[in-house]
Amino acid sequence: MQTFEVQSKDANKIYILCSDKCYPIPYSSIYTQNNSQATFTDIEIGDQIVFTSSYYQLKLPPLSPIQKTDDISKNLNFPCFFSKIFNFYRPIISGVRNKNVAFAVKILEYLHKRKNEYMKNKLREILDGYSLTVFEYVLEIENDEEAGSRMKWLENNLVILYDLGNNMFMKFNNSDEELARGLNVQIKFITIPSMAIEVKNTGGTAKFVFYKSADNLGILYDNIESYYLQGNKHITFIESYEKLGAYKKVKTNELQANIKETKQEISLIQNILTANIKSPKNSFPITESISNYLKYIKNFVPEISSFEALLQSSKCTYCHEINKVFQVQCNHKYCNECFKKIISLATQKYFVLNKLERKNYQKPKCIACLKNFSHSDIENNLSNYQEYKQNAEERVKLTCVCCKAVGKCKDFIIRCFHMCNQCLFENLRKGGKSCVYCKSSLIKKKSKYYSHRTRCDCCKIKFSSIRFYRKKLCKHNLCINCLKDCDSNKCIIDNQNFTSEVSSLNLEIPKTKICEQCGITYPYILSCDSLKPCDCSLCDSCLLEKPGNDPNSNLPFSSECRSCNIQFGKSFLSFASKYYKICTICYKINHDNNTYIIEECKHTFCHKCFDEYIDINIRDGNAENVMKCPYCAVKYSGAQLSKLIKKEVQDKVIYLIMQKAGKFLNCYNCKNEFMISSQDRRQQCSICNMVTCMRCKDIYHELNDEDCIEKFIAERIAEAEATNDPDGISQCPKCRLPYTKDPKCDHVKCIGLNCETEFCFRCSCIRSPTLRHGNHYHRPSCLHFSKSNTEDRYDSECSECFSNKELCLRPKNLKAPRRVSADEIT
Structure with a gap:
């Protein structure tokens, strides 16, 4: 008979290896160990089949024998004291069958050696077909030798054991927890080497213990079960008077094992504390062994979880040490040294790359999730960032093909780097649509170029580089407004002559425009309208208001012009997000200069809505509401009040608060208000000295209250x-x-x-x-x-x-x- 190994399988057949070639065999030609026709679920990759004269037989290895645990710590990486608790173990074959086989073997062994009528009757209720026949066949014999023989036969038929275990699990919805509750058994899984313990149905009367590793699963037998494996199988342990001494010895061994276990826990805690003491200042190494210590101790000392969580919250993702860490956008944490090391490796010690270098180097990535570090991650957390950025700019010099000017990357925002910014903007002002040298299109990045802003060297205000500047006449950047103020064709800053006449430039630009949507007149110079790539006239509110069908739902503002549908670039939207806010009351968009922000809750309000809110509350006498956010009613400080409200309005608020507290009184005689000195009914006016009754606000009298x-x-x-x-x-x-x-x-x-x-x-x-x-x-x-x-x-x-x-x-x-x-x- 020739034996073959299963290489792969599909729904209709398997493939075996013969003479270095794969051959298909249909399931109809293969039979299992119980002589039934094999199916897709009966055969796994790696199984062996034997060819007889006319058909193939599935051949599975016999069940591994029960082994002693004298060297269990070497074989399974258990702590040394586990051999005192579990004297025997039985490894189960690896693969998808191991769990079903392990449970079937454990239940049959348990019922074979102990009387548990509840479990037997429950299994008789749920099992059916061939599984029930096998169950009854193994357990119906009371003769010790015959029962052992039948168990031996079953151990050599893994397919039958698998079917029996699979039948059990199917009746309990393939759930460990439901099976444990249904059979009234406590099931414990010990994971190796992390020593995590998982318990199902803690109140079960019978106790089954299994170990799990990355590629194996097996049964563990404690000291009580060891007696059944060695002693008389018919007389229960507790009923045997002769074995009482052995029972005491077993319990003594258990207590000694518990003591050793406790010592082991203390030793692990000591190791953790020693590592902490010996570690450098502000640094604590979380090695794999210490991590496993914590996981194991947590099973017995739940309070250690808070300590572990504290350590994990301060642990660097790269070096696994407890250090001063920060969180990047992907939510992983790094210390400064490791973060710098990752960036150094990715950029070959440049740290910050200029535009030309970015094409040749990979972006620095998080080692845990492989997501790129964002620009803000690097800018905010890399030490000496500005110095590295300056070095990156110094490493390259570019020459404009038009004016032959030499500059750095920041002076060449065009992707091809052929034209300097001044020539690029002049080209766009004249209606140019491509680079004058390589003819690459400027349309795709049009929004980027139009939203570029330049600070005027004279008035120090940033304006649109295309709309509010013209061809340079001197070394300074002068906006249109400042060029108009230049006399005698000389620079307003250093009084040097211009290279050409100012009159040759078109300096006309509207100060205001009428919105095409709402019809209001709005200032054009510092509006978003001056930074968009189209010529549509839209006020800031109409321009940035987001339509319901906007494809970019994560953006706070509209991503395209509502008139011509031209897309806005990142730089335009970045400018809008920085300088414009949405009012929480009327939901209109306003510039920062026309917006109030409550520092305590970060809610924003336009001046009109907030001032109306203040006026209404003052008119209604609700002075306390003036000190609260109109949206969430959180109280803000007096310092905030002085920033948000004019001085004369502040005085009204303070007056109302004091008046509500009964601190002011109107004199019945001169009608002037004066501050009361006490709660006495008799109050004297500080202006005319007449006495007023504080209760009835009239001339003082001797009537009672x-x-x-x-x-x-x-x-x-x-x-x-x-x-x-x-x-x-x-x-x-x-x-x-x-x-x-x-x-x-x-x-x-x-x-x-x-x-x-x-x-x-x-x-x-x-x-x-x-x-x-x-x-x-x-x-x-x-x-x-x-x-x-x-x-x-x-x-x-x-x-x-x-x-x-x-x-x-x-x-x-x-x-x-x-x-x-x-x-x-x-």
């Missing part, structure tokens, strides 16, 4: 009735301050000191119960009242229920409509 309040309210009602319809006046049900009718709404909020009660103008009832319970909590005479026969219940959201700690009562009609007397206060 209650009479004073009654007098004050009566006078206020009389004043209101004298100038308004008496039916158009209502009183607050809490403090009884009178209010006149707002024809638009019956909802009133009292502005009385420490009151702020919201009530219904029609009936002077508190508003909260009407919202929480219903309109039957208006007074019966109110137009908004409606009857209700339902039972009222306590509602914690109702202000009156909450304050009374019980269900609030329905309000009754007042003695006089909308007039609240002292005994009718809610």
Whole structure:
């Protein structure tokens, strides 16, 4: 008989190697060890098949025998103390079958040696077909020798074991956890060499232990199971009086192993601390061994996880040492030395490359995810970046084919490097569409060229290099506005003569334009409109406003002109993102100069919306809202207030806050305001020295506080009735301050000191119960009242229920409509 190895397989056949050639064999010609026709799932690459006279037979190696663990630490990389806990182990063949085979073997061994009727009956329920026949065949014999013989036969038939294990797992949805719960067994996996421990169904009565490695899986047998492997298989361990001494010895060995294990844990912690102490300042090496120590200790000491997380958060991705690290855009962390080393290797110690060199070198990449480091990563984190950048510029000199000027890369933004910036811009002003030397197109990068800005040497303002500059007449960069101010054809800076007449240049440019979309007149000089590559007239808001169908959803502004659909370049959008913000209230786009930013929350508002917000709150007496962000209500500092609000408005806010706190009083005599010195009812004006009653705001009198309040309210009602319809006046049900009718709404909020009660103008009832319970909590005479026969219940959201700690009562009609007397206060 000749044996062949399976090289590959597909849905219909396998391929075997014979005489250095691959030959196909259909599954219909192959039979398994139980004499059934093989299928796609029965055969794995690397299996062996034997050719008989008329067919092929799948040949699998027998199950590995149970082995002693005296040298387990050498074979499996276990810690030395594991041999005291697990005396035996059985490796299972590698491949996709190993897990199913391991579980089938372990369950049959367990039931063969121990009585567990629950597990047997459960397996009889779920198994069917040939798997159930094999299960009953192995376990039905009580004769020790015959049972051992049947187990031996089964160990030589891995296909049958695989089918049995596969049948079990399929009934439990191929889940370790469900199988463990269904059979009431605790399953423990120990991963080698990381020593991570995974437990399924911790409350299981039976305990199965397996080890896992990169290419293997096997069964571990602890000290209790070792007795069953060696001793009498019919008498249970605990029932045997003669074995009681052995049981005690086993337990003693377990305790000794636990002690050794604890010592091992302490030793590992000692190793970690020693490495930390011996490490250089601000540096702690996380070697592979220390990383494995932490993973193992974490299984027994969960508190170590926070320490491990702390170490990992400060660990360099390159050297694995705990150091001062920073995070790059891909979220990996590096120390300065390793980051510099990576960039040095990629750029051959240049660190920063100029435009010509970038074509010849790879970009520096993160060693973990292989993503390129961004420009901001390098600029912000590479030490001496500016020095390296300067060196990169010095390493190259370029000559313009037009004017023969020699310059650096920054002076040649055109991709072909044939024309200097001055010649390029002059070419574009004349309508040029290609390089004058190599004829390469300028259209693709048109947006880049038009958004290029140059700082004027005279006024120090950056303008569009194409639209606001003309051909140079001297060594200085002078914008159109400054050229107009030059007298006698001389430079305004050094008074040197120009190379040609200023009058020969077209210096006309509009100061303002009318927007094609919204029709407003906008300043053109410093707008985004002056930096775009087209001549469409659009204000900043219309130009940058993002349409709903914009393909670049991740950009805050529009990526193309809404009139001609020409695309904006990166430099244009970068300029817009830097100098323009979206108002959080009206969502219109405004320049930084017309925008307020709340530092505490970073929300932005245009001047118009923010000023209106301030005015409304001052008018309504809500001074405290002025100190809060209009969007998220976070409080900002007094320093921010001075930046956001004009001085005269600040004084109003401070005055309102002090007035609300009762710090100011109007003199009844001279009508001037003065600051009160205490909370006494008797207050003397600092201007006319007359004494005013602080309660009723009238000339001081000897009445008590209650009479004073009654007098004050009566006078206020009389004043209101004298100038308004008496039916158009209502009183607050809490403090009884009178209010006149707002024809638009019956909802009133009292502005009385420490009151702020919201009530219904029609009936002077508190508003909260009407919202929480219903309109039957208006007074019966109110137009908004409606009857209700339902039972009222306590509602914690109702202000009156909450304050009374019980269900609030329905309000009754007042003695006089909308007039609240002292005994009718809610």
